[in-house]
Amino acid sequence: MTTYPIITSRKGDNKIFKLEFEIELGEKALAAAQEKKRWLDNWQPEQVANLQAELEQKKLEKHQINTAGRAEMAAVLNHVNGKARAWTICPDRLISIAHDCEKLLDTRGIRVKNRAGTLVRFRPAGKSSARLQIGRSITTYVVLRRVRDGWRLMHAQRDYCFINQRAFREVIVRSAAHDDIIRHATRGFRV
Template identity: 45%
Template structure:
């Protein structure tokens, strides 16, 4: 099968930028809502003690309510752009998996699952010390676990339909290399295996042995 994009550097950068904008606007919205709540309390207090402040406070409340409406509209726009980007990237992937999974969905993998799997594999390579230039060519093969159940039930239950996939790291992200329908039995553990190129393996060994010196066989014990 042709390789299908799961992550790409350009799209992921756009998604990350949108996510940052969403987080900042959510923070601004939260702060505005807290300030609005305080002003509404001040307004009630001012009216109760008949001071000359209610008009000033009402003006501040009106401005905050307008700001909250604008922030809400901006957040909706950013979320819509984010959703459209993901849909554009993941549509070919979703169509491919739909053909493989058919109507089965409980224990199968969808496009979102593969993005998570790709990120998990990328995180492992980073944690193991694999340099950016040596990550290309790495692969992860994965099949979900079977449903958990008591041993008594497990002896009577049949296998469930699931998805077995192989992902490969390209220079700018992860690709779906292969996908097939598979079976998983009750209480069967997931299958997960990462394979790397020799240069990546050297990076892993270098980090694992950093700060360690090997003694000679005739060293005193």
């Protein structure tokens, strides 16, 4: 059975959001504990040290969650890209592509339950030049699949893009998602 790298996951995103909220609360509590007037009234260095340690622990945990998913994607993309770096796709760009596709599905009115099974084929644009030039650059062609809780990288391969060539993005949806798009586009119209 082939395992595909996780690009986005609802479970991981929820953990990150929860940690960001806890970090924000911890920073406010630390600022309140270090406030000058309170600090002079009741000096509690242990409490301040505990708050700082807890805050650093949560920041480290958030960083570990972020880097855990990116390591597997980076390994796959590095294998595909080889030495090429300039016009290829990196893990952060892959995550932003997945988020952009999720926004696209949302703006088209596709329900979350009907998004699973959506395929996205993507190749970035070539470099731009005002003059007529001949040449090509190495880039990455990726295929992403929307699953129940996020996006997975299904396929990545080395590809070529030419100067001033546009980006290629193709979104393939299931019939239920297509019905949602039609329903959303024709909302308010009657025949």
